[in-house]
Amino acid sequence: MTMKNQELYQLLLRSFDEDLSPQEQQQLQKALKESAELRQKKRELEEVEALLRNADMTTTIPFFTGKVMTKIEDLHSTQALSLMDEFALSLSRIFPKVALSSLSLLLVLTAGLYLSEGNLSSNTLLGTSDISSELLVSDDDYLNDFNF
Amino acid sequence: MTDIIVNSDQHIIEQVKSGNINSYKHIVAKYEAQILATVTRMLGSSHEVEDIAQQVFINFYKSIARFRGDAAVSTYLTRIAINLSLNEIKRRKRKSWLSFFGKKEDGNYERQIADPSNNAEQQATKDLVERALERLEPELRSIVVLRLMEGYSTKETAEILNIPLGTVLSRLARGREKLKQIIVQLKDR
Numbered sequence: 615m616t617m618k619n620q621e622l623y624q625l626l627l628r629s630f631d632e633d634l635s636p637q638e639q640q641q642l643q644k645a646l647k648e649s650a651e652l653r654q655k656k657r658e659l660e661e662v663e664a665l666l667r668n669a670d671m672t673t674t675i676p677f678f679t680g681k682v683m684t685k686i687e688d689l690h691s692t693q694a695l696s697l698m699d700e701f702a703l704s705l706s707r708i709f710p711k712v713a714l715s716s717l718s719l720l721l722v723l724t725a726g727l728y729l730s731e732g733n734l735s736s737n738t739l740l741g742t743s744d745i746s747s748e749l750l751v752s753d754d755d756y757l758n759d760f761n762f
Numbered sequence: 763m764t765d766i767i768v769n770s771d772q773h774i775i776e777q778v779k780s781g782n783i784n785s786y787k788h789i790v791a792k793y794e795a796q797i798l799a800t801v802t803r804m805l806g807s808s809h810e811v812e813d814i815a816q817q818v819f820i821n822f823y824k825s826i827a828r829f830r831g832d833a834a835v836s837t838y839l840t841r842i843a844i845n846l847s848l849n850e851i852k853r854r855k856r857k858s859w860l861s862f863f864g865k866k867e868d869g870n871y872e873r874q875i876a877d878p879s880n881n882a883e884q885q886a887t888k889d890l891v892e893r894a895l896e897r898l899e900p901e902l903r904s905i906v907v908l909r910l911m912e913g914y915s916t917k918e919t920a921e922i923l924n925i926p927l928g929t930v931l932s933r934l935a936r937g938r939e940k941l942k943q944i945i946v947q948l949k950d951r
Contacts, residue, residue: 624935627935627938627939628931628935630934630935630938631909631916631931631934631935632916632931658942658946659938659942662938662941662942662945663910663938665887665890665891665945666891666906666910666911666941667910667911668887669887669888669890669891669911670884670887670888671799671802671803671888671891671892671911672795672798672799672802673798673799673801673802673807673811674798675794675798675811675812675815678790678794678798678812678815678816679787679790679791679794681816682787682790682794682816682819682820683784683786683787683790685816685820686783686786686819686820686823687783689820689823689824690783
C-alpha cells in the first residue's frame with residue numbers, strides 16, 4: 615500500500631467512528647469512487663461490523679439471580695458476624711487496660727489511707743474512724759426521742 | 763424512557779441502601795443477561811463467565827453505599843464487568859506461563875458453555891467471533907466489545923474505561939483493522 619493509500623485507509627477507518635471534516639469527507643468519497651481496493655476494504659470492515667453485531671453471545675445460567683442473592687445474604691451475615699467479632703475483640707483489648715488502671719487507683723487510695731490514718735482497720739476503710747462516741751446514739755435514746 | 767429506567771433503578775438502590783437487601787434481586791434479574799453477555803464477549807464461553815458475572819453484582823452491592831446515580835447502573839456494572847474480565851485475562855496469562863513451567867492447569871476453558879438452542883450457523887458465527895476476539899489484545903478487545911458489540915458511543919466507551927476519547931478512537935481504528943485481518947485468516951482456514 616502506498617503512502618497515499620495508507621492515509622486514505624486511515625481516513626476510512628476514522629470515518630466509522632468520527633465525524634470527518636467536510637474536506638476529509640470529500641477526499642474520502644473521491645477516493646472511494648476511484649479505488650476498487652479501498653471500496654473492497656470498506657466492504658470488509660462493514661462485514662466485520664455486521665458479524666460482530668449479529669453474533670449472538672447470550673449465555674444463560676440457570677438460577678443466576680438466586681445464586682447471586684445467596685452469596686450476598688452470606689456476605690451480609692458474615693459482615694454482621696465480623697462486626698460482633700470486632701466489638702468483642704475491642705472489648706477484650708480494652709479490658710486489661712481498664713482493670714489495671716482500676717487496680718492501680720485502688721492501691722494508691724489504700725496507700726494514701728494507710729499513710730494518713732496509720733492503719734487499715736475496717737473503720738478506716740469505711741471512713742467511720744473519726745466519729746466520736748458522743749455522736750453515736752444508743753437505741754434507747756433513739757426510741758425516747760420519738761416518745762415510745 | 764431512560765429517565766424512567768434510571769429512576770426505577772435509583773428507587774431500588776435507595777431501598778437496598780436502607781437495608782432491604784431483597785430488593786437487590788431486581789437489579790440482578792434486570793441486568794444479568796447484559797452482564798453475562800459482556801463477560802462472555804470478553805472471556806469467551808468459559809466456566810469463569812458465571813463466577814465473574816456473579817462477582818460483578820457482588821462488587822456493585824459492596825459499593826452501593828457510594829452509588830450516587832451520576833451514571834446509569836448499567837454503565838457501572840459494565841465498568842466492573844470489563845475490569846474483572848481484564849483481571850481474569852491477566853490471571854489466565856499468568857496461569858499459562860505457570861503451565862509452561864510445568865504446573866498443570868485445568869485448561870480447555872474456552873467454549874465450554876454451548877447453548878443448544880442456537881442453530882449451527884449461529885453457533886459457527888459465535889465461535890468465529892469468540893476466536894477472533896480471543897486473539898485481540900485485551901485493551902483493543904474491551905473497546906471493540908463496548909463500541910461494536912454493545913453499541914456504546916465512543917464517548918461512553920471512554921467514560922466506562924476511564925481513558926481519553928482520543929485513545930478510544932485510535933484503538934478502535936486499530937481494533938477494526940486487526941479484527942478484519944484475524945477474521946480473514948480464520949475464514950481462510
